[in-house]
Amino acid sequence: MGKAAVARAFGEIKAALAVLNAEVDGAGAVPFSVADPLAGLAEGCLEILAGSREVEAGIAAVKAKAAVGYAESAAAVAGPDVPVRAQEMAVAAEIGCVLALGPRAAGSFLVTSHAVTATLPRTLEALQAGAISWSHAVVMADETACLDPDGAAALEAHFLDPDAPHPARGCPVGQLPAHRFKAKARTWRERHQAGSIEKRHAKGVADRRVEFRPDQDGMAWLSAYLPADQALAGWNRLTAAARGMQGPGEGRTLTQLRADTFAEAILTNGTTNDRDTRGRGSSSSSVTEGAGAGAGAGAGTDQPSSGIRAQVLVTVPVFSLLGQTDEPAVLDGCGPIPPSMAMALVAEGAGSFYRVLVDPRDGAPLEIGRTSYRVTGAMRAWLRMRDGKCPFPGCSNNSLDNDADHILAWANGGTTGISNLGQPCPKHHKLRHTTAWKPTPATKNEPPGWTSPTGRHYQSEHQDWEPPRWPSRFLQGERYLPGGHIMPGEGAVPGEPSLAKEHSLLEEALLQHLVS
Secondary structure, eight states, X not given: OTHHHHHHHHHHHHHHXXXXXXXXXXXXXXXXXXXXXXXXXXXHHHHHHHHHHHHHHHHHHHHHHHHHHHHHHHHHHHOTTSOHHHHHXXXXXXXXXXXXXXXXXXXXHHHHHHHHHHHOHHHHHHHHTTSSOHHHHHHHHXXXXXXXXXXXXHHHHHHHOTTSSSOOOBSOGGGSOHHHHHHHHHHHHHHHOSSOHHHHHHHXXXXXXXXXXXXXXXXXXXXXXXXXXXXXXXXXXXXXXXXXXXXXXXXXXXXXXXXXXXXXXXXXXXXXOSSOOTTSOSOOOOOOOOOGGGTTTTTTSSSOOOOOOOOOEXXXXXXXXXXXXXXOEEETTTEEEOHHHHHHXXXXXXXXXXXXXXXXXXXXXXEEOOTTSOOSOHHHHHHHHHHSSOOSTTOOOOOTTOOOEESSOGGGTOOSXXXXXXXXXXXXXXXXXXXXXXXXXXXXXXXXOEEOTTSOEEOOBOOOOOOOOOOHHHHTTOEEEGXXXXXXXXXXXXXXXXXXXXXXXXXXXXXXXXXX
16 A cells, blocks of 8 residues: 555556547547447537546645645644744645646645635535535635635535435536626525625725736736726626627628727716727727716715716615615626615616515526516527526626527527527627537526537526515514504514415515615
8 A cells, every 4th residue: 555556556457548539539448339430429528528528627636735734734744843934834845746736726725625624514525426626616715715614515505415404506616607607606605604795895886996917029918906896887787888880891790899998988088089990990989978967076085987878787675675684686697786786776776777676585586677668679688688698508708788599499489488488698699599519498597408419408597586585574574554554473483484474465565665
């Protein structure tokens, strides 16, 4: 055992790699398919890719355990006379040299390894089983770093335990790209993290800033750290302006048009003139609107100005909108936002804004508001609410101009109903109609999955709806009376909404809001 066992195990791994390499090269002892060797090789390569993903995850788990084992053993050997910080640096340096990592990367790897092996048992188990990748484990460690042990365990269970209360829906997290898992994990954490999101948001607002970072080849980055509604509204307007500039005579890509429109706006104070655009074509566009009454709000205060009109979808728990709880709302394309931000969007009457109320019983969408808001397509808004983004696996495009597409074509008898519609981005809309990639059936609350040209099925990413928090007075059985008065409940079970009164509570709460 010991070193001999390790050497033997790695020898077997290398021998297995030689076999796999021969199979990929089409030089295996037996072809994947005698009838159709080329199609068989294509299918075999996909099988090798899938198996490699699982093996890489298992190897990552071994590396994490080995790194932690080395760190603990080295600390014990060094003894108490070596300063803790010096010992940590020495361990990270050794691991960095062995894995060919820089000091910072080695330190991050060691921190994540310790979190996964010591505090995230479900993550380690999933990694060892090949159900998630190391990138997913890094996301889990990052998103649980600010949580207490109970919060970390709850986040793990939500995504990795199918028997947990309100488990994650749709595509398993291990089959999502890590950046999509990070978005879902961040959303869940911000909904459930201890402490008020209003306080955390206030700290973020105080830290707002614009940053400049030089880059290579005469280029640089200019970025802004802003409240989510302003940042997303700006991004959506840049996208809309760039889309409007596209055409047969426009050679710039959408990405280039966004950049040029952004530069034009900040360099000309949002106005356009007759000057040439320095070889980029003659089109130009303004992305600022008339400021109106909101102009300058926040000037001389610790709050940013609010002249932007948000073109976004905001999902608001009904009791949060009524001021009964402080549960976060959800900003389409961004994630949880403070209730005060959602209320401000409603109060300021942002153009092209959709308010979505959710059912206190299960978190499902309840209705899309129409009163006093411009609603140009309720079905398109529902698709945005259902899907959250382009439903193609791994795509993060949530732009407002994603295409409403019939899953079963109209010419083939398909209806124009929510369950027969998807909203792929332009790129994946084109992919669907020019290749053998096809969407699978959807439902009112679940976006379509996809079937690849090889016949493999990939689940879509679903929204993580869950029951909103009930006000404490409702948990004690209190109910609204006309005029907003509260009547104490009788015989209610502490901690649970009274099922007998649940419907009337909901109806009365909605009535008070919708008629006001």
